[in-house]
Amino acid sequence: MTFHISKLLGQKSRSLLTAAVVAVLALTIQTHPVSAFDSHAGYYYPEAQTREPYVSEIEVAPDASKRSRAAFVIGLAAQQAKQAYAPGYHLFAKGGELEKLIIVATGDGQYDTLFRMRALLASLTSMARGTELFARTDAPQDLNFLDFCKLIGFKQVTVSNGKDVTHQIKVQ
Numbered sequence: 001m002t003f004h005i006s007k008l009l010g011q012k013s014r015s016l017l018t019a020a021v022v023a024v025l026a027l028t029i030q031t032h033p034v035s036a037f038d039s040h041a042g043y044y045y046p047e048a049q050t051r052e053p054y055v056s057e058i059e060v061a062p063d064a065s066k067r068s069r070a071a072f073v074i075g076l077a078a079q080q081a082k083q084a085y086a087p088g089y090h091l092f093a094k095g096g097e098l099e100k101l102i103i104v105a106t107g108d109g110q111y112d113t114l115f116r117m118r119a120l121l122a123s124l125t126s127m128a129r130g131t132e133l134f135a136r137t138d139a140p141q142d143l144n145f146l147d148f149c150k151l152i153g154f155k156q157v158t159v160s161n162g163k164d165v166t167h168q169i170k171v172q
Contacts, residue, residue, distance in 0.1 A: 038158075038168070040094055044102050045160030048168040050114060054157075055172045056150040058143065061133060064153035069098040072131065072152055079127060089120065099155045104162045117159040117167050121145045146171055 041047045061068075073093045080087040088110050092102040103120065105111040111120055121144070128134050128148040129141075137143060137151065149157055150171045160166040 040100070040102060040158070041166070044092065044094075045104055045158060045162060045166045046164055048158065048166040050166075051168045051170070053170045053172055054146045054150075056147045058137070058147045058151050060153050061151050064151065066098045068133070068152050069093050069101075069154060072133075073098075073101070075131065076124075076127060079130075093154075095156075097153075099153060101149060101154045101157045103157070103159045105160065106162075108161075108163065110161060111159060112161040112163070112165050114165075114167055117165075120159060121157075 038048065070093055073091050076091055087106060089103050089105050092104075094100045094102055103111075103124075111117050124145040125143075125148070128145050129143075131148075133152060134140050134143070134148050143151075146157065146169065155171055157169045157171060158166060159169075
């Protein structure tokens with residue numbers, strides 16, 4: 001037995017159903033663009049191949065500012081400089097309010113898969129937990145690097161191997 005919804009619906013109902021489907025598709029396309037403009041793509045990293053949202057339950061800290069985001073990046077760079085080896089990545093804060101964190105690998109073969117990029121973000125959690133702001137949260141052990149990024153007001157985190165792989169995360 002073949003079931004056809006069009007036989008069950010009258011012409012008016014079919015028109016309403018078609019309009020509803022078109023409206024849902026239009027909303028989806030508008031809220032999830034395939035390729036959003038990124039002024040840093042092509043300069044610091046290639047255009048993102050993958051994107052994802054990260055929704056954090058943590059609130060942005062009341063004292064989060066352009067200055068605190070700059071200090072965070074400077075602090076991580078200082079931690080890297082103390083190591084006995086060259087860092088595997090560079091960090092940058094960009095955007096009018098330094099609301100975009102960019103992480104780019106320094107050499108070939110690093111962070112060239114989404115899994116390696118996520119592992120890097122997981123390892124950055126340990127570094128972030130060493131900061132005063134992170135320590136002031138209620139349960140720092142339950143937070144990760146992306147939570148910390150939201151805490152200090154980053155809205156986007158881009159990770160790239162600097163050659164042909166880029167992943168972008170919208171922090172919400």
